[in-house]
Amino acid sequence: MLDRALLWCQLLVGGCFVVAGWYDRRSRRVPDWLWYYALVPASAAFTLECVVGGQALFGRAQFVRGVSSVFLGSMLGFCYWRLGLFGGADAKAIAILSIAFPTTPVELHHALSVHPVVARPFVIAVVLNALLLSTWYPIALFAVNCWHRRVTTAMVVGKPCAIGTVCDRHGELLTVTDGWIPRPGVDLDALRWYLDYWELDLEVLRNAPNEHAPSVRGDRWGAKTVVGAVEGSLYGTSPEALRTALDRLTDGRDTVWITPGIPFVSVLAVGLIVTVVWGDLLALLGGIEVEIIPSHQLDFQFRAVVRRFLFGDA
Numbered sequence: 001m002l003d004r005a006l007l008w009c010q011l012l013v014g015g016c017f018v019v020a021g022w023y024d025r026r027s028r029r030v031p032d033w034l035w036y037y038a039l040v041p042a043s044a045a046f047t048l049e050c051v052v053g054g055q056a057l058f059g060r061a062q063f064v065r066g067v068s069s070v071f072l073g074s075m076l077g078f079c080y081w082r083l084g085l086f087g088g089a090d091a092k093a094i095a096i097l098s099i100a101f102p103t104t105p106v107e108l109h110h111a112l113s114v115h116p117v118v119a120r121p122f123v124i125a126v127v128l129n130a131l132l133l134s135t136w137y138p139i140a141l142f143a144v145n146c147w148h149r150r151v152t153t154a155m156v157v158g159k160p161c162a163i164g165t166v167c168d169r170h171g172e173l174l175t176v177t178d179g180w181i182p183r184p185g186v187d188l189d190a191l192r193w194y195l196d197y198w199e200l201d202l203e204v205l206r207n208a209p210n211e212h213a214p215s216v217r218g219d220r221w222g223a224k225t226v227v228g229a230v231e232g233s234l235y236g237t238s239p240e241a242l243r244t245a246l247d248r249l250t251d252g253r254d255t256v257w258i259t260p261g262i263p264f265v266s267v268l269a270v271g272l273i274v275t276v277v278w279g280d281l282l283a284l285l286g287g288i289e290v291e292i293i294p295s296h297q298l299d300f301q302f303r304a305v306v307r308r309f310l311f312g313d314a
Helices: 002-027 032-052 061-082 088-100 106-112 122-134 136-147 163-168 188-197 202-207 220-229 239-249 264-277 281-286 295-311
Strands: 159-162 171-176 183-187 255-260
Touching (some): 002 032, 002 088, 002 106, 002 264, 032 061, 032 088, 061 088, 061 122, 088 122, 106 264, 163 188, 163 255, 171 239, 183 188, 202 239
Antiparallel strands (some): 159 255, 171 183
């Protein structure tokens, strides 16, 4: 009974990740309410994992491994978010994963009749699989740009985009594509925010920038006004970067280069499925074979190690 409840809780979390991946793919934004819904079955799964394994507080190996996994996954997501390597949704997704899957989901493997190879904490395996799967994106960009003979230093990280469709894309505007190092500029969400704030249409602004540009004394393009009106940060955009982007979009050119935003939550959802079915891709590529030890055997081994350490028992 408890095994089945644990299985359903983890399947519900997986379903929430599929929905989150759909949101991320569509708009690169995941609503916060979805993570609250995912937290309920994730917390239940963590509790049931301790009960199913017959684990007492801090006295069983699986519980200690579970708490360590939650701490490791949460800190990983938080640190990467603080460093700017992940978005807020990515960090929340990793934290939810570490709660829902504190240990390798053996019951889920049995239900699916799969025998994956997991050579590290489950949440770390999922993140590494997602990172490995996400490498296809720059490779695909490079291949497509080569096919169309668009040879530039930005061909690995970006692609050309018609200015008329910029507001329908996700990612960042590349402000420099003719130097050795392409430099990401303004987040396209910040550009949409700017246009909505001043109630402007990009096509109209392009055709007559002098007539339709916001008139604010001492503030060209009204960029400082927009950035200052946002509580916190406007997707990390500065007024000067916003002015540079607007100058680039209204200088008469037809296309600009953008670096598309990778929907990492979508990739993380795929990474979760891959890890459940096939396991740790890096371990598989390295030819590592790992046997999943039943929880009661693991608990017995953990107790034996503790006895030897504390009392010197043989």
